[in-house]
Amino acid sequence: MREDAQTSNDARASPRLPYVALALWVLLAFAVPLISQALNLVDLFAFPLGYLMVAQGSLIGFVLIGLMSARWQDRRDARRAMDS
């Protein structure tokens, strides 16, 4: 009995693809570098924005996306664990 409950719980908690995070990943890794010249028209912290994004901004963005996604998935898993 206990074994069965454990397995079904596992199947439910099986990680899903985080589509929103992946879309943001595409945006930061590929779209931003391609439009960096347009972004350069804006300055941030004395950097041209496009350059700043390619050099550091996107990288920091990746960490934030990872953080949000991990939190969101942890919460969802916890909710499922409680439901079952």
Next chain:
Amino acid sequence: MALDGSFGSETSASAGASGTAGSALFALMSFAFVGAVLAAGMGASALWGDGGYWAVGIFAAAAVALIAGVRLLRGGAAPVAGGMCIATDTLTGAFFLGIPGAIFASGHDGLAYGLGLGAGGLLMQLVVAPRFARSGAVSLPDLIRRRFPGRVVSLLTLAIITVSMTALLIGGLTAAGLVGMRLLGLDFATATVAAALGVLLCFVVRGTGGTATVNGLLYALLLLALLLPVVMLSAQWYGLPVPQLAYANSLWQLQGMEENLLEQDLADPAYLTPMMTAFLSLSPINFVGLILGLATGVAVLPSLLSVPLAGTSARNARHTALWGLGFVVLVLTLAPAVATHARQAIATLIADRTAAGDLPAWVFTYGKLGLVQVCGQAVSTASMAAQSCAALPDAGTALRLQDIAVDPDIAALALPEIAGLNGALTGLVAIAVMAAVIVTAHALLGVIADAVGLGSSSSAAAQPRGLRLASYAVAASVIAAGTVLATLRFGSIAEIASWGVVIAAAGLFPVVVAALWFRRANTWGALAGMIVGTGALAAYVAAQHYFPVPFFEATAPLSRGGVSGLEYFNELKAAWLDAEPGAAREAAWEALNVHARSVADWWGIRGPATVLLALPLGFLALMIVSLVTPRPETAP
């Protein structure tokens, strides 16, 4: 089992794991502390008495150790220690020197390497790590063996892993060779062989198994080695000890200086690669393609998919990968600052009209080793430099920017000396690189031994003697091949190492994603995906390089050369056909070949960006073949 799925027991379960991780972290913290204190004393005494800025700079490094410590006390140490391990194994000695070098050499376009590694870290966290952890596999070859059983698949996996890991090893050995040159004053080949012996020794001592988490210890050293010089320079030059922000000043000053030098005819526009101008050396499609190749490659890099991610809960794996990403990004955001500061210091020499006889000592330290050339010659003394520059056909009174040519791969290593900081800081970078190369090579060799079937799950002591000796033989032959190839230096470190990652991307990314996310995928599909992925990569690159003429003729409409490229090609071809047999005909063929090489591409795709073709083809082949062959017997 307790780790999997249940959340109440998370802390108690990881308490077992944190036995080793905990001690590792303690060692790490004391290590970072000792390093920081040593450097603080050294720097404060040697540089300037104003310790205020300095303390803030150290704070960044200490904060990492501190966060790790807090997590440790709360019992959640495993993801942090695992993250440090992943960060060290991602950066390796190769990218640690190679990425600042690439930015130093090609300005904006060199940023693609760092962006690719960071994007790969996130992709691994989102797509690969959680399900890999739940799959029960202990390594990537193990995952493929379980999910797609079959001898041919295993052999193909072994081939791809061997090529990919060897390329990364070559990058590492090149970095270690450069460091050895500087520290020991040896020539490059000897220094590389010495490093290779270190790698082999380390592998023999640790065996194929062992706790890879220990690699994480090195992360603090890597961070500190890169952080200290740039924090000092930021504080010294701009009064702001946050290099990621302060180097904006450096960027603009460099830009201004380079424009001035151009106006005064002291810089060659062909040689100059402005830091903030995009797409000078890589076209946009190749820039994005390189990022994609590195990202998908790092996400499935066989040397990363091991101990810290294997056999844990999905949640734990997710957080481990996240910490790894964070640690990698912390180092990567420093790389542009390192490159900019080095370039600024060199441009300042030219702008100040330094005479060839008055060049600073570092020019000759590295000149002696052939890593810096003054006026096209490796010089070891000031008088030699003056002679060399006077001998130039267009010798002017002042040095020009292109007259001081620094090997880009030493930019990070030499920055403290170039910028006039304490030379001990170069020593720190050197220690970090050597240690990282030797320690991360263990993961590269271990996964090859695993793919051969010599097992990585059991510890070295538990392994039968025969298997252990066999794994040494495998490691030794890989190291020997890597050393020979490294001494040829056929590219910059970043280029060589990223080929290793890109080969893993083309060959393994579709298969690993299918293994984790596509139940219908079967062995036939996996086989097709690997063959088509690596085949497309190899065929395209080889055709472009070795058979450009037939390649261009067959696919001219796809080329970015356009109408003018085609017309010129036809002209050259007619010239070749008309030429008299003999030297003239050979010269005409050579001209035709050179032109064809410059236009033989599809949509302008070249080099590592070929994954833009290989990945979709690999995925397509995998899906189609899987769907037309029977359903796999074992469910994932």
